[in-house]
Amino acid sequence: MTTALSTESPQLKNNKSLVQRGTLEEFMRFIKPALEELRPYIEQRLSLLAESGEITRGRYSVDTIVDEVFVHAYDAHEDKSPFLHVEQWLRALTDEVIAHLIKMSTVKL
Secondary structure: OOOOOOOOOHHHHOOHHHHHOOOHHHHHHHHHHHHHHHHHHHHHHHHHHHHOOOOOOOOOOHHHHHHHHHHHHHHHHHHOOOOOOHHHHHHHHHHHHHHHHHHHHHOOO
16 A cells, blocks of 8 residues: 555645645655655564564554655755765654654653
8 A cells, every 4th residue: 555645645734834835746756756665664664663562563554654754854855965865864764753653652641
């Protein structure tokens, strides 16, 4: 199953700054192929985390992670080093997103 990244995504509707920048469609054309190639990496990371007991299997979907990485990538794309390959950058963002989700799921309110 592939995620349908669009300007209608709830994550994007809730982040007005993304839509206001006016370059969202251009960014999506650039990043979407790389995000699709990232899916196996995300599946592997989630599987390893479930096997180690850090998360419950099925707690996070690949689509959820892809959407979060997309939002983080758009917010940070101007800060990306030109020397860092897009796939490396997205993998680092993926690891940050997953770590953040794990941290948030263990916070007691």
